[in-house]
Amino acid sequence: MAGHSKWSNIKHRKGAQDKKRGKLFMKLAREIYMAAKQGGGDPDTNPPLRQAVDKARSNNMPNENVDRAIKKATGDLEGVNYEEFTYEGYGPGGVAVMVKVLTDNKNRTAADVRHAFNKNDGNLGENGCVAFMFNRKGYMAIDRTETEADEEDMMLEVIEAGAEEMETTDSHFEIYTEPETFTEVKKSLEEQGYDFTTSEVTMIPETYTPLEEEGVEKMLKLIDMLEDNEDVQEVYHNLDADEAVLEKLS
Structure with a gap:
């Protein structure tokens, strides 16, 4: 898995931008809702829910928002019924892209995702066209200046x-786990006093697609347009961008 830092550079950039978006709590609530609906409302017996709740709290989401999302999923409160889908395609220059969504209207979301790809020199593909390029892994980042x-x-x-x-x-210790051991590893490191700038189960590319500055700019516009959609939970990709280019475009 050498070279993930190409991915994490953009991951850290993405995390900083996400916190500025007013839609973040809505997306976190949907993630909690889906995890609770699929595995029950107790984080102690539902690891995906535990991960979703921890992610929400790390982003300063109020406890009442967390509790409300869980209660909607378990039927204690009336709520919308969401479905989970993943769209796959290619961005500018052939960058592989996976888009995870939670939606109450599949037709609307599919049209919006397709429009984002088309507008930014990409194209939406068939299911499975890029999924084989990614591995599902647990990921944690520790700021080296904080330890x-x-x-x-x-x-x-x-x-x-x-x-x-x-x-x-230069800036982080980056830790990778199997998805099944993510919660255990995270808990062990937390007990040793470590805090994380990022901690989640995510999709990490096996290979990367390099782009020059013009292509990187187009790809970042595609990512931003997708993430601005309230139905989109995560955007995974295999862009290889020079750090100086990312800094310039940020």
Whole structure:
């Protein structure tokens, strides 16, 4: 999995932008709703719900919003019925893109996603056209300026916690797990006093598609347009962009 830092550069950028969006709490609530609907309303016995709740709280979502989303899913409150879908396609320059949505109107969402691809030099493909390029993994990032641990000590603690792999960038320790062990590894590291700038189960590309500045700008516009859609929960892609280009375009 060498080279994930290409992905994480954009991931950290995305996280900073998401926090500015007024729609973030709505998206987090839908994620909680779906996890509770599929596995029950108790985070202690439903790991995906636990992950969704932790993600919401890390983004300062009020507890009453979390509780309301769970109650809607379990039938304690009246709510809209959402369905989960994943769309796949290609962005500018052939960048692989997966779009995870939760929607109460599949036709509306499909049209909106297709429009975003078409408007930004991409095209929506068939199911499975890019999914094979991604692996589902647990991912955690620890800001190196927020810990006194050096790389060697951090590696030993990560291995002991049960993680699969760790990479070190200039700014972060990046930890990867199997999805099934994500919660356990995260809890172990939290008990040792570590905080995370990002922690989630996500899709990480096996290979990357490099683009020059013009293509990167178009791809970022596609990502932003998709993420601005309230039905879109996550956008996964395999863009390889130079960090200086990302800084310039940000």
